[in-house]
Amino acid sequence: xxxxxxxxxxxxxxxxxxxxxxxxxxxxxxxxxxxxxxxxxxxxxxxxxxxxxxxxxxxxxxxxxxxxxxxxxxxxxxxxxxxxxxxxxxxxxxxxxxxxxxxxxxxxxxxxxxxxxxxxxxxxxxxxxxxxxxxxxxxxxxxxxxxxxxxxxxxxxxxxxxxxx
Numbered sequence: 001x002x003x004x005x006x007x008x009x010x011x012x013x014x015x016x017x018x019x020x021x022x023x024x025x026x027x028x029x030x031x032x033x034x035x036x037x038x039x040x041x042x043x044x045x046x047x048x049x050x051x052x053x054x055x056x057x058x059x060x061x062x063x064x065x066x067x068x069x070x071x072x073x074x075x076x077x078x079x080x081x082x083x084x085x086x087x088x089x090x091x092x093x094x095x096x097x098x099x100x101x102x103x104x105x106x107x108x109x110x111x112x113x114x115x116x117x118x119x120x121x122x123x124x125x126x127x128x129x130x131x132x133x134x135x136x137x138x139x140x141x142x143x144x145x146x147x148x149x150x151x152x153x154x155x156x157x158x159x160x161x162x163x164x165x
Contacts, residue, residue: 001115003068003107006099008076010111013058013065017075018051021067024075024096031097035132064089064119068108077104079112087122093138105138113142113164122165129157 001010013021026044043050057063062084068077076096081089091112095105116124127150128135136158140146144160151157 001111003104003111006102006104006107008068008070008104010066010068010079010108013055013067013078015051015055017067017069018048020069020073020075021051021078022047024067024078028094028096031100032094035129035135061119064115066108066112066115068095068104077108079108081112081116081119081121081124084119084121087120089116089119089121089124091124091126093135100134105135106141109138109142113162116164122163124162124164126160126162127157128160129155131155131157 002008003010011017022044025039025047029038032038054063054065058065062082064081064084066079067075068079070076076099077094079091079093081091083090091109093105093109093112095108113124124144126139126144128139130136139160142162144162146158147161148159149156150159
């Protein structure tokens, strides 16, 4: 799916995205650690096996992983739907530091919301730390509603929900 305001495409994650996803995660590791837990060195140590396992989960219909790809083929973001069960899933996303503040997260989340019913989903959940007001703003902007507090590795946060019906 092409996101014209950003000249990027949202694509289902595939095996051939492995190197670009790894480069994206490495390049943005410190930036992401400001907002969410650090994945640790082990995440990167055997990335190929991890990537294959994610694709197997996707093939089994447990999760739906998406990447944002720029015109050079670089991955600049990820938007994932995890734990698909009973018509609901958890939304998560990461956008490269150099794309932050440009509306890409909002556009990408909106695009995945449009795709969600094709995966049999009728509801989405999400969470964001109070330490990350930009992520909370994205969720509110696209139509999620805050439904209560949560606790994250970075402290208190909010739980969000969205009905797709």
